[in-house]
Amino acid sequence: MNARDLVLVPLFAALIVALGVMPPIPLGFLPVPITLQTLGVMLAGSMLGPWRGALAPALVVLLVVLGLPVLSGGRGGLGVLAGPTAGFLLGWIPGAFVTGLIARPILQRNSQGVGGFFGLLLAALIGGVAVVYAFGILWLSLVGGIALSTAALGSLAFLPGDLIKAALSAAATRAVHRVYPLVERP
Amino acid sequence: MRIDFQQVCVTRDGRNLLDSLSLSLEERRIGIIGANGSGKTTLARLCNGLVLPDTGRVLVEGLDTRKEVAEVRRRVGMVFQFPEAQIIQPIVLEDVAFGLQLRGFSGKQARAEAEELLRRLDLWELAERTAHSLSGGERQLVALAAVLITKPELILFDEPTNQLDLRHRNRLRARLRALPAQVIVVTHDLELLDDFDRVLLLDEGQLVFDGPPAQAVARYVAACA
Amino acid sequence: MLSLYQPGQSLLHRLPAGGKLLALSLFGVLIFLTREPLVLAAAALGAVLLLWHLRLPPALLLRQLAVTLLLLAFLVIANGLLVSWNEALIVGLRLLALVAAATAVTYATRPSEIIAALQAALRPLGPGGEKAAFTLGLVLALVLRFIPEVLFRIRELREAMAARGAPAAPLRLIVPLAIRLLRSADEVGLALEARGFPPDLTRPSKERIEVR
Numbered sequence: 001m002n003a004r005d006l007v008l009v010p011l012f013a014a015l016i017v018a019l020g021v022m023p024p025i026p027l028g029f030l031p032v033p034i035t036l037q038t039l040g041v042m043l044a045g046s047m048l049g050p051w052r053g054a055l056a057p058a059l060v061v062l063l064v065v066l067g068l069p070v071l072s073g074g075r076g077g078l079g080v081l082a083g084p085t086a087g088f089l090l091g092w093i094p095g096a097f098v099t100g101l102i103a104r105p106i107l108q109r110n111s112q113g114v115g116g117f118f119g120l121l122l123a124a125l126i127g128g129v130a131v132v133y134a135f136g137i138l139w140l141s142l143v144g145g146i147a148l149s150t151a152a153l154g155s156l157a158f159l160p161g162d163l164i165k166a167a168l169s170a171a172a173t174r175a176v177h178r179v180y181p182l183v184e185r186p
Numbered sequence: 187m188r189i190d191f192q193q194v195c196v197t198r199d200g201r202n203l204l205d206s207l208s209l210s211l212e213e214r215r216i217g218i219i220g221a222n223g224s225g226k227t228t229l230a231r232l233c234n235g236l237v238l239p240d241t242g243r244v245l246v247e248g249l250d251t252r253k254e255v256a257e258v259r260r261r262v263g264m265v266f267q268f269p270e271a272q273i274i275q276p277i278v279l280e281d282v283a284f285g286l287q288l289r290g291f292s293g294k295q296a297r298a299e300a301e302e303l304l305r306r307l308d309l310w311e312l313a314e315r316t317a318h319s320l321s322g323g324e325r326q327l328v329a330l331a332a333v334l335i336t337k338p339e340l341i342l343f344d345e346p347t348n349q350l351d352l353r354h355r356n357r358l359r360a361r362l363r364a365l366p367a368q369v370i371v372v373t374h375d376l377e378l379l380d381d382f383d384r385v386l387l388l389d390e391g392q393l394v395f396d397g398p399p400a401q402a403v404a405r406y407v408a409a410c411a
Numbered sequence: 412m413l414s415l416y417q418p419g420q421s422l423l424h425r426l427p428a429g430g431k432l433l434a435l436s437l438f439g440v441l442i443f444l445t446r447e448p449l450v451l452a453a454a455a456l457g458a459v460l461l462l463w464h465l466r467l468p469p470a471l472l473l474r475q476l477a478v479t480l481l482l483l484a485f486l487v488i489a490n491g492l493l494v495s496w497n498e499a500l501i502v503g504l505r506l507l508a509l510v511a512a513a514t515a516v517t518y519a520t521r522p523s524e525i526i527a528a529l530q531a532a533l534r535p536l537g538p539g540g541e542k543a544a545f546t547l548g549l550v551l552a553l554v555l556r557f558i559p560e561v562l563f564r565i566r567e568l569r570e571a572m573a574a575r576g577a578p579a580a581p582l583r584l585i586v587p588l589a590i591r592l593l594r595s596a597d598e599v600g601l602a603l604e605a606r607g608f609p610p611d612l613t614r615p616s617k618e619r620i621e622v623r
Contacts, residue, residue, distance in 0.1 A: 003608050004600030006546070010553035011561075011592050011599075017554070018561040043589060059554055066522035067415040075475060077415045077517030078435065082509040083479040084486060144486040145494065145502040172585040180593050236601055256611065264605040271598035274549075274606070276556040287545075288607040318559040332606070 009052050013059035016040035017070040024072065027161075034161035035072040041092045042128035042169035045099025046107075046120060047182050053100035057092035064089065087139025091132035099127025103173065107183045111174050120170035128169065129162045187261065187340045187368050188212045189233055193242035196228050196391075203228045205391040206242070211370065213383035217399060218372045219406050220388035226372045229388065230342045233370060234262040246340075260289070263333035263367075267345035269325035273317040278328050279304070281317065285336045303335050307361075323354025330361060343371040347378065376403050412558060414522045415475070421465055423519040429528035431516050438512055442505050448497070451504035458511035465518055472514070479510055526551060541612050549608075553599075564591060 019040040024033035045053035060070060061081075069076040071089070080086060102123035110116050133155055140151040176182065189211040196203040204225045211233075218226045231237040232244045235255035244251045246258045266272045275281035282304060283296035291299070304310045309331060312324060320328065326346060333341060343362070347355045359378055362369060371378060379385055385402035387395035395405050418424075423431070442454060462472075483506050490499035530544035568584050 002600070003603040004596050006550065006608075007553060007596045007599045007603065008593075010550050011557055011596050013554045014557040014561045015588075015592060017558050018565055021562060022565065039585075043585070047589060047593070059550060062551070063554065066525050067517040067520065068412055068522065069415060070412075073478070075478070077475065078513035079475065079479065079510050079517060082439065082506075082513035084482050084506060085479075143502075143506065144482075145490050145498055146486065147493070150489065150493065168581055168585065171582055172589060175582065175586045176589045176593070180590050182593075234605060236605060256607070259605065259607050264602075266598070266602055266605075268598050270560065271595055272602035274556065274599065274603060275552045280552070285606050288610040290610070290612050316559070317556055318563070336607070 005052060008048055009055045009059060012040070012044040012048060012053075012056040013063070016044065016057060016060050017063070020070060020072045027164075030160050031157045032161065034164065036165075037072050038092070038128060038132065038162060039165040039169060041096050041132075042099055042124040042166060043172065045096035045127050046103040046123060046169055046173040047176065048100060049104050049183070050097045050100035054093050054097035057096050061089060061093065084140050084144045085136065086143075088132060088136030090139075091135030094135065095127045095129075095132040097127070098131050099123045099169075102126060104183060107173075107177055111177050117170055117174055120173050121166055124166035124169040125163070128166055129159070133159075187247055189247075189340075190245040191232070191242070192245070194232065194239040194244060195241045196225075196232070196237060197240055202391045204232075204239075207393060208242075209386075209393065209396070211384075214368050215382040215384075216368075216370045217379040217382045217385040217402070218370065218388065219374070219376070219379070219385060219402065220394075221410070223390070224388040225391045226386075226388050227344055229386070230264075230344050230370060230372045233340070233342055234259055234264055236264070260336070261338055262340045262342060263336065263338035264342040264344065265326070265329050265333055265346050267348045269322045269329065269349055270317075272329045273320075273325055273332070276316055276318075277313075278309075278315050278317065278320070279313040281328065282332045282335055285332055289336060300331075300335060303331055307331055307334075321354070323350050323357065326350060326354065326358060327361070330358070334367075338367055340368040340370065341365065343369065343373070345372055345374065347373065347375045376406075379403065412555060415517055416521050417465065417467060417471075417518045419465060419519065421519060423461065423465065423515060427528070428520050428524035429532065431520060432525070432528065435512060435516050439509055442508055446501055448500055448504065451501060451508065455504045455508040455511070458508045458515065462511045462515040462518075465515060467518055476510070476514065483507065483510070542610070545610055545612060557595075560595075561588075561592070564588060 016037055019036035022036050024035045026033040041057050044056040047053070048056065063070045064076045064080055065078060067077045071080060080089060100123075103120055106116055106119035106123065111120060137148060137151045137155055140146070140154070141148045144151065173182070191207050191209050194204055194207045207229070218229055220226045228237055232239060232251065233246065235244075235251035235258050238252055246262060249258050251258055273281050275284050279297060279300050283293070283300035286296035286299055287293060301310070301313065304313050307327070309327060312320065312328060317325070317328075326349075347358055350358065355375070362371070362378070363381070373379065379399045382399045384397065385399040386393060387402045387406050389409070395402050438454075442451070445451065483503065486506070487499045487503040490502050526548065530547055533544040533547065534540045536543070565584070565588060568588060572580075572583060
């Protein structure tokens with residue numbers, strides 16, 4: 001890992017933290033206000049690729065372990081990891097990895113057309129939403145003693161916000177790649 | 187310290203950043219001037235191996251930058267023009283100490299040396315400040331301290347006064363004059379070069395003039411008219 | 412960035428960080444291995460007492476735990492109604508024990524101690540261990556260095572957008588922000604390399620640098 005790679009991880013981790021400081025955005029038609037942190041996770045995955053992308057949220061998890069209030073609402077500490085929603089946090093790591101895995105070949109070929117956008121959208125949805133929710137719901141069910149279906153139902157309220165974030169991530173990644181190539185063409 | 191350029195070419199995206207450059211730098215105060223894109227930053231970065239020549243080689247006291255870059259960087263320090271990106275640690279004292287930690291010093295020792303240096307440079311009041319809270323000029327002075335801590339023989343400055351206000355420009359200029367190390371400065375700030383020994387003028391990757399500062403500057407100013 | 416750590420003199424404060432983390436992990440595993448309500452009640456009581464003896468300001472605790480406690484209450488009720496009240500008790504006690512214990516450890520342990528413990532654990536792990544420990548420290552320093560910078564950049568971009576009277580377009584914030592971050596990485600990477608990264612950790616640390 002060269003110096004630049006080493007720096008990209010903490011920079012995007014800082015982005016994830018900074019997005020958590022931004023207050024949640026209420027959108028009239030949504031049941032809950034949108035928090036922006038998972039957008040940072042999707043961006044890290046899409047723009048940095050699977051490995052560096054996964055290390056960025058991993059670093060955020062480390063900050064949580066250290067007791068820094070880096071999560072939305074100024075939360076942090078081991079109490080979060082001991083709680084029922086820990087899966088949604090830890091899921092960021094495999095989520096960003098999967099986003100990066102799917103996004104990378106798209107960025108290498110052609111991300112600019114409509115196909116490219118939908119490919120990047122898929123990357124953000126599968127990684128940043130599906131994988132994260134899978135971990136979150138699984139953990140919630142195991143630790144909270146409720147059925148998977150109940151846990152899934154409870155998480156539904158956040159889904160529309162996350163879908164919007166995935167679209168933003170795809171659009172942003174595409175726009176950035178045009179100006180600053182995120183991968184080398186093979 | 188002597189730096190030899192032996193037929194050095196650097197190309198990026200099909201463009202010649204530097205074209206077959208051969209020269210030796212040994213003087214105590216050397217300036218590099220030229221328009222943007224003339225290759226001056228590339229020339230400076232060849233001196234510490236941040237840029238490697240595509241053909242030819244660069245020897246720093248006989249060390250090939252392609253082969254012994256770690257040793258080269260032990261002896262050559264660099265101050266960049268982007269103040270906020272070159273301070274790496276969150277607290278000033280830690281950042282100044284960092285260079286020693288990269289050399290294997292223990293944290294305790296490194297901090298002790300950093301304290302001594304900051305006091306000597308009259309910057310001790312900044313020691314506990316966060317990097318983010320510093321002004322551009324303060325950052326540049328801290329960046330210089332962070333470079334000086336490893337006692338390099340040569341210090342490269344890449345447009346050091348670009349982002350500074352007048353007061354900090356003057357302060358940096360004074361610091362520069364007082365430096366015992368050899369200095370190579372890439373700059374648009376032509377007053378900086380008044381008492382320099384040698385100034386190189388670059389244009390589109392070619393060395394167009396090489397000599398005393400007054401003449402180099404005059405030539406540059408004429409070309410820009 | 413200020414951590415959640417609250418200085419104090421309690422026993423928990425004085426225990427070594429590595430030990431506390433290991434003990435907590437063990438506690439977590441054991442909590443999930445047992446279903447005995449009495450055992451779980453004792454564990455929960457112990458954990459709550461541990462948290463209580465730190466004498467933390469209630470407002471602070473509430474802010475951190477509000478969401479978790481609400482969710483806990485919801486889970487207890489859901490279990491009670493959907494499964495059984497016995498199950499609800501088990502779930503409630505388990506989570507209470509874990510969250511209380513974990514929260515207590517966080518408030519009684521300095522972040523620097525935890526990092527030092529992690530680095531100490533990495534060092535003996537083969538030749539790369541020393542370097543891994545150093546890299547961990549560096550990466551942590553970098554993220555702490557750049558959080559305020561990124562926040563500042565976001566504010567700057569928002570102000571610029573507001574000044575132009577532009578409608579709130581999130582992309583017009585995210586795209587320049589991301590590009591700035593990517594370019595910063597180039598610059599910081601160069602600065603790191605110029606300073607001598609990667610580090611030479613083989614030199615004896617007492618050696619003084621001599622000018623040749």
